[in-house]
Structures are given as structure tokens and as C-alpha cells.
Amino acid sequence: MIPPVVVHCGIGLLTAAIAIPLVLRKIPMNRYYGIRTTKAFKSDRNWYDINAYGGKLLLAYGLLLTVFGLAARDLAPSQTSLWMAPFIVGPLLLLFPLFALIGLYARRLPD
Numbered sequence: 001m002i003p004p005v006v007v008h009c010g011i012g013l014l015t016a017a018i019a020i021p022l023v024l025r026k027i028p029m030n031r032y033y034g035i036r037t038t039k040a041f042k043s044d045r046n047w048y049d050i051n052a053y054g055g056k057l058l059l060a061y062g063l064l065l066t067v068f069g070l071a072a073r074d075l076a077p078s079q080t081s082l083w084m085a086p087f088i089v090g091p092l093l094l095l096f097p098l099f100a101l102i103g104l105y106a107r108r109l110p111d
Helices: 002-025 044-071 084-108
Strands: none
Touching: 002 044, 002 084, 044 084
């Protein structure tokens, strides 16, 4: 089984790396990479604003997940414990509120 520190740090660093070009507004409108909401496709301004906002949230999340992974590595339950799955998956569930915040931000932008 993969150690939780590797899961948390790996996903955290990958999320942060993917978020950086979004924050820097380097990704033009496309169908594959970025925050793809209906509002984002309404204009270039919306695309870059939504992706920069979402990128900042994802960058912060990725860095915090990495810090959590390193800080909690000695607190992880044993590999056979029933608590191992919640310990690994729990922090990943925080992505859902982030996506909700991005959706709320997008709704406030003009059509």
C-alpha cells in the first residue's frame, strides 16, 4: 500500500503545479485544461478571471495538503486500521467546497 504521506504530498504538489499556470493567466480558453464552466466560456475575461481565482484556491489547497501530508506522516493509522481510508480520503474531500466556491465566484461574473 502507498504510504499516506506520498498520497497527500503527491496529490498536493501535482495540484499546485497544475494551478500555477491558471493563476498566472497563461492558459487560453480551451476544452481540456482549466476551470471549465458555462460562464468561463462566455468571454476571455471570464475565462481568465475564473481560472485565476480557481487556480489560487487550488494552489493554496495543494500546498496545504502537502504540508498536512508532511506534518501528519507520524500520525497515520496502521495500514490495517479501518481509519486508514478516512485518513487518506478525508483531506481530498476538501476539493468539493473549493469547487463550490469557484462556482459561486463564476455566478457573480457578467454574462
